[in-house]
Amino acid sequence: MDGTVLDTEKMYHEIIKQLCEKFRKKYSQGLQIKLYGLTDREICQTVVKELKLPISVDEFEMQMTDLAQKLLPGAPLQKGAERLLTHLHDYKIPMALATNSTDQAVRLHATARPKLFGLFHHKVSITDPEVTRGKPKPDIYLVAAARFPRKPNPKECLVFEDSAVGVTAGIHAGMQVVMIPDPRLDREQTRQATIVVRSLMDFKPELFGLPPFDDTPPRKDRIET
Structure with a gap:
């Protein structure tokens, strides 16, 4: 679905970037590549661990889900x-x-x-x-x-x-x-x-x-x- 039917990957990265910036952490391209194809839970676990965020995985996932529900329905279709x-x-x-x-x-x-x-x-x-x-x-x-x-x-x-x-x-x-x-x-x-x-x-x-x-x-x- 994500990245194949729908062009949601960029939107997900923007959502994660916004959350990381709240804690003055940089969401690097190297970290982005590590997240390709992972489940939402695995994404949250990886980001919290890699960037040492002062927030639990559950809280990060909740915030990511809230933003996703607002933004993702407008995701464009992938070409073709x-x-x-x-x-x-x-x-x-x-x-x-x-x-x-x-x-x-x-x-x-x-x-x-x-x-x-x-x-x-x-x-x-x-x-x-x-x-x-x-x-x-x-x-x-x-x-x-x-x-x-x-x-x-x-x-x-x-x-x-x-x-x-x-x-x-x-x-x-x-x-x-x-x-x-x-x-x-x-x-x-x-x-x-x-x-x-x-x-x-x-x-x-x-x-x-x-x-x-x-x-x-x-x-x-x-x-x-």
Whole structure:
């Protein structure tokens, strides 16, 4: 969801930056990179520990959640996300949302964009009762695959990810992974992915046996008079 369907990563970083500045702490780019793909809880634990903030992890998480609820519903879509989701839905390719975010965060975005989030057959979050471990463990993807009506083999599933921990989760689940990395990520963190694209606009479904995009402009009727 975050960083793949929605361009929320920058917003999350701005929220964390604001909280850190309250304590006159610098939220560095190096620390930002460490947080890619982590759960909200892990983000809070890492920031509080790394910056030695005079605040508990619980309090930091509460403040971060409050700011997120105000700002995140306005997050823009990632380039090509709506095009891809609509295309796969039109061809009846079943899709699930699998995210390290909480169910509360998923509901927040689904309320803001009901039509788009309604394209998913189901949604699996880090707070799902069947998910005991978040990414980079494969649990979220295995639970998501098991909830499709046909219960596909993992090798029949294709994952879209923006973070190294997400890619690791997909690979360990036995699935193929398309990675759309943040440009600031070190290239070494993209090597596990099956394929790396700059944006979802560059993804070619036919490479994975899916129907290709029909980007042919509509032909104008040529009527001779």
